[in-house]
Amino acid sequence: MDWQTWHDEYDLPDSLLARRLRVVQERIRLALDACPAGPLKLISLCSGQGRDVLDVLVDHPRRDDVRARLIELDPRNTAIAQSAVTSAGLDQVEVVTADAALTDHYQGMVPADIVLACGIFGNITEADIERTVDFCSRLCTTGATVIWTRHRAAPDRVPLICTWFEERGFDRQWLSDPEAGFGVGVHRFTGRPQPLAPGERMFTFIGYDVLKGAVHNEGVPATEVAKRAGHSVEVLHRVYAKCMEGQQERMNGKISNALFPHPQRALARPALPGRTRLRPAHAMLALPPAHYRQPQQNRGPRQSCACSHPFRTWLSDVKFAEITSVSGSGSLRGER
Structure with missing residues (x-):
């Protein structure tokens, strides 16, 4: 899979990916609106070109409050994201070219107020999905919002992913309709954040194909x-x-x-x-x-x-x- 050309479908307004992107962006806006006053931390795992985050921050009232780190392995995608960051003057947004599965790359940014796990759960094994959900309790501060995605094709694992979150101290805030053709979930962490140790791997990115x-x-x-x-x-x-x-x-x-x-x-x-x-x-x-x-x-x-x-x-x-x-x-x- 070419993960740069994969993003091209975002430019087709009626495509499934474009519709899902708009839903994720709206959920990010709502999460930012709900955060308490003061500095905020946002992390995005496997962030791609960062369209979900950057297109929201560019004109959001809280943009100067947000310190963000976007982590993506493909250097072509991070180059595009960095260009967008520079053009928008988002000085507190850091784009990192690295393996987003490694906990080392989140040091200094956790526990975070908003965690994005979009485009991951359809590309890893079920065991790694559950493992990543478990790690979210170490990435999140109390009251943090996790926004995640997963396709709804059979076997539909969206309900199971919701269960895994809710077994680990997360409350379901919102879930897209199954008829939408894609799954977007929003969970709020109500527990106490656990320490995130460096040198651990949260998942292995296999790829949908x-x-x-x-x-x-x-x-x-x-x-x-x-x-x-x-x-x-x-x-x-x-x-x-x-x-x-x-x-x-x-x-x-x-x-x-x-x-x-x-x-x-x-x-x-x-x-x-x-x-x-x-x-x-x-x-x-x-x-x-x-x-x-x-x-x-x-x-x-x-x-x-x-x-x-x-x-x-x-x-x-x-x-x-x-x-x-x-x-x-x-x-x-x-x-x-």
């Missing part, structure tokens, strides 16, 4: 892949996770060749009821597990194989990327 591939296995349902591999879905996600993009045709051929060394044999087999006959490279995909789990003698002669199971032969030859858990899918554009 990688997570989406892991969930769908490039078009092959995880339950079917797990069944044919002789594993549970949990093991599939933990160990194999995802076929590398572009290997669908190759893996179909390997499965078919392992089962049917001679093309005429694949063509000779009767078509299953309700199935269209497939060419040999795809023959395996039309066969139920009961067929290829039959004893060897019931399937006719075939070439010998050092591996005890043809599917495992294929597994051993296809490269996989390891992801320890998956978080669900989002819009086609991606979630940031």
